Amino acid sequence: MKLYSYFRSSASYRVRIALNLKGLSYDVVPVHLLKNGGEQFTADYRQLNPDALVPALIDDSTQNAVVLTQSLAIIEYLEEMHSEPPLLPSDAVDRAYVRGIALSIACDIHPLNNLRVLRYLVRNLKISEDDKNAWYRHWCEQGLAAVEATLAKDSRAGDFCYGDAPTLADCCLIPQIANAQRVNCNLSAMPTIMRINETCLTLEAFKQAAPARQVDAE
Secondary structure, X not given: OEEEEOOOOHHHHHXXXXXXXXXXXXXXXXXXXXXXXXXXXXXXXXXXXXXXXXXXXXXXXXXXXXXXXXXXXXXXXXXXXXXXXOOOOOOHHHHHHHHHHHHHHHHHHHHHHOXXXXXXXXXXXXXXHHXXXXXXXXXXXXXXXXXXXXXXXXXXXXXXXXXXXXOHHHHHHHHHHHHHHHOOOOOOOXXXXXXXXXXXXXXXXXXXXXXXXXXXXX
């Protein structure tokens, strides 16, 4: 497999975690989102992913190689093709719970703080760097506070977001925490999230997926 990834991309980070948890071998192909105006905008990469976003995964282990985009779709594909260890519970209600946490992060928090949104705020709307960072922190803290409330009140949260093994929810949560810490978000009122984050970061799958451990890390 080939994973087109940027070391600081939280969406790429999610997929790296999932691949590592499942023990799958893959080669990282770096796509630098800032150099030369953004390598994601090159004709060759757009041919692979017209959205000009990372990650993209090429699975050449099947008879006909497939190209996949969108981090959650990629992880669900990996779950269907490589069922062990599972990243989704067997019970339908519990699967919805795990997906709900993952989607809160991937669909509600992350898009508002995505690089292209931040660039638009600065380049087109001419907001200051300080205001851009305030925007980032506001939406990140508000979204994570909702995730904290969900986890804190639910008995299904254990060492991880669901029980005692990492799931799709953890694959999404830990990259978002890394981003939040990078921009100095206030996470002091989120003890459940921070406890889960600390537990995840003891696992080799999460350690190896971390931005600082990537071949293109700066």
